[in-house]
Amino acid sequence: MTSLSSLLKGGLLLPIIQAEQPQQAVAIAKAMQQGGVTAVEVVLRTSAALDCISAIRSEVPELLTGAGTILSAADARNAKAAGSQFLVSPASTPDLLKAMLATELALAPGVATPSEMAMAIEMGLTELKFFPAHLSGGVEMLKALSGIFQKVKFCPTGGVQLNNMAQFLALPNVFVVGGSWISPKDLVQQQNWAAITELALLSVQQAEQSRIQQHKVA
Numbered sequence: 001m002t003s004l005s006s007l008l009k010g011g012l013l014l015p016i017i018q019a020e021q022p023q024q025a026v027a028i029a030k031a032m033q034q035g036g037v038t039a040v041e042v043v044l045r046t047s048a049a050l051d052c053i054s055a056i057r058s059e060v061p062e063l064l065t066g067a068g069t070i071l072s073a074a075d076a077r078n079a080k081a082a083g084s085q086f087l088v089s090p091a092s093t094p095d096l097l098k099a100m101l102a103t104e105l106a107l108a109p110g111v112a113t114p115s116e117m118a119m120a121i122e123m124g125l126t127e128l129k130f131f132p133a134h135l136s137g138g139v140e141m142l143k144a145l146s147g148i149f150q151k152v153k154f155c156p157t158g159g160v161q162l163n164n165m166a167q168f169l170a171l172p173n174v175f176v177v178g179g180s181w182i183s184p185k186d187l188v189q190q191q192n193w194a195a196i197t198e199l200a201l202l203s204v205q206q207a208e209q210s211r212i213q214q215h216k217v218a
């Protein structure tokens with residue numbers, strides 16, 4: 001199984017796309033890509049989500065495209081059939097993890113507690129989503145976990161934004177950050193793709209800067 005971090009090839013951002021129809025998803029994806037984003041997570045929270053994944057794969061093929069909000073075995077299978085290159089879930093149960101592993105796609109299952117982390121590690125998973133990151137203890141919790149789960153790398157999502165993403169990315173046990181801040185609902189409704197590109201540019205710059213700071217400290 002390929003890991004999500006190897007697919008990301010150093011990309012530090014995993015913005016969410018939530019779209020009502022495929023052409024809207026493609027417009028958001030293109031706007032993000034123009035701002036330097038290299039990977040996106042299309043959340044399965046609208047009836048068009050699977051079609052949105054297929055449309056992005058065919059119209060913006062250079063963008064790494066995965067599915068989020070995977071909550072069942074059927075979600076995992078359907079997301080793979082639609083062309084998802086990786087899967088992300090907000091939660092982890094043994095059955096959900098087995099179903100996600102059966103797709104043989106790269107995975108970042110969602111965990112928030114040490115017990116959920118231990119369960120995921122038992123199933124061979126060491127790249128995990130920390131969700132909801134801010135409400136589950138944020139940067140301080142990730143620091144506390146680093147000594148215990150030394151092989152785990154996290155993708156914090158939930159409450160990650162432009163003003164705190166650098167703090168998350170400065171942690172050695174964080175490989176990427178995710179969230180909705182690059183495509184806020186109002187900008188999508190206004191079809192303000194230029195503003196989404198601008199937010200992407202700012203976010204990519206900040207992300208790269210935070211990694212430079214981390215290397216200086218290390």
Ligand SMILES: O=C(O)C(=O)C[C@H](O)[C@H](O)COP(=O)(O)O
Pocket residue numbers: 016041043068069070088089090131157158159160178179180181
């Ligand atoms: O459902 C999933 O698989 C997810 O990836 C959850 C999202 O990452 C968060 O819902 C983003 O939260 P906000 O950035 O605070 O809007």
